Each structure stands twice: as C-alpha cells, then as structure tokens.
Amino acid sequence: MATAQLTASSISVRNLPSLEGLRPGWVKFSSLGHVRIGGLAQRSFRGLVVKAATTVAPKYTSIKPLGDRVLVKIKEAEEKTEGGILLPTTAQTKPQGGEVVAVGEGKTIGKSKVDISVQTGAQVVYSKYAGTEVEFNGSKHLILKDDDIVGILETDDIKDLKPLNDRVLIKVAEAEEKTAGGLLLTEASKDKPSIGTVVAVGPGHFGEEGKRKPLSINPGSSVMYSKYAGNDFKGKDGSDYITLRASDVIAVLS
Helix, strand or coil: CCEEEECHHHEEECCCCCCCCCCCCCEEEECCCCEEECCCCCCCCEEEEECCCEECCCCCCCCCCCCCEEEEEECCCCCECCCCCECCHHHCCCCCEEEEEEECCCEEECCEEECCCCCCCCEEEECCCCCEEEEECCEEEEEEEHHHEEEEECCCCHHHEEECCCEEEEEECCCCCECCCCCECCHHHCCCCCEEEEEEECCCEECCCCCEECCCCCCCCEEEECCCCCEEEECCCCCEEEEEEHHHEEEEEC
C-alpha cells in the first residue's frame, strides 16, 4: 500500500474536521484520494491517521500535573522480535506502559484527602486509550488520571503486575481445542475465552467518604468476565492475561 507523508499546511480536505493546530509533518495518509495538494487533482483516500500530540516548547523545563493526574514517560515500542527480526512500524505494538515522572497533589473525596496511588519512578501500565499525549524534552509522555493507571509492574513480566484500585489481573483460560462432540476446532473457529483465573486484585475503590472498599474477588478464583472489557497482555510464558475492573467480572465459577 502506497503511503504519502504530508504537512498539515499543504492539505485541503473536503468534509473532514479541521486540522488546525496540528504539528506539521504529523499527518499521514494511506491510499490517497479526494485530497487537494497544491494544484493536483482530487483523489479518494482511506486510512487517515493523525497523531495529535501536543508539543511543549523547549522554554518550558517541567510539567506539574494537577489534581489526581499523573505524568508518565511512555515506554518505546519494541522494534525487534525476541529473535532479532526487525519489525515494520505497522507491526510494532503500541506501548501501554511507562515511568511515572511527576504526580499531582491528589483529590478530595467527601471530607478526606486522597493521595495519588503511585510515586515517581514507578513503572506502570495504563488503560489503552487514556490520557493526553505530550511531546516533551524529545520524548513522548502521557498525562492521565490516577484512576486510568491499571497497575504497577515491578518486573518485565505482566504476570507480576500489582493491580491498583478496583482492577483485577486474570490469566485467560486457553480456548477449547474440540467441540463437545469431539470435533477438532481450527484457530479461526475457536471462541475467544471470557473465563480465567484471578492472579492478583487491587486494594479496592474509594467510597463516598474516601475510605477503600475491599474487593470481594480473591486470587485463585475461576471467574467469568465481560467479553469486550479490559486490556489484553501477553506474558513472557506465552500465556494471555487481561486486566479489568472488578465490576466487569460477572460470575465466580466453582
């Protein structure tokens, strides 16, 4: 598929939202068409990708998050497989983790002051689509709410994740290889499991008075959860894991 890299100032696009304010060179099209570029004729296009990160000018030397927000330096995407094969940009997994570099002062719930649940220097995992991306000091950062941080990762393996607040870490059960009648299933026909074993649970969410309410789910329990909830991860042992809120766990199996 042909790809063209354009600057925001050279584009006139019909029936598209305004591109005003984007950093030049951050607009990317694939399969061009119905785009007016200078004096060229219009063509149709598909697959508009816009990276709308806010660039902080060099004159600013620090960012101080407010309230219950956290500033995270995003971990770089993997450019090679474990076997050393170079990955194309389209195949590189978008990072969902990074290092906490600054935190806000916390928030007030009821009459209680609640501090941020992470400290600077912590390696964290966050919800996939959370926060505002910021380009600062030549690196990509994310400003997001404390509640959007899924957990603290003390090693480089997701199975060791320490969930925060009302999050739960689950090891996903393997898909059934055969039907009840004994027919062998192909990869395409295997249902995505929504059952797994609880590995770790967070300390619970804050109630109206600012006190934590412990979760009723315990590690080791077999549970069923909402099919499209949470964030998926691959463990170093090849197993699938998912992190989700306790409210997305719909049943305990025994």
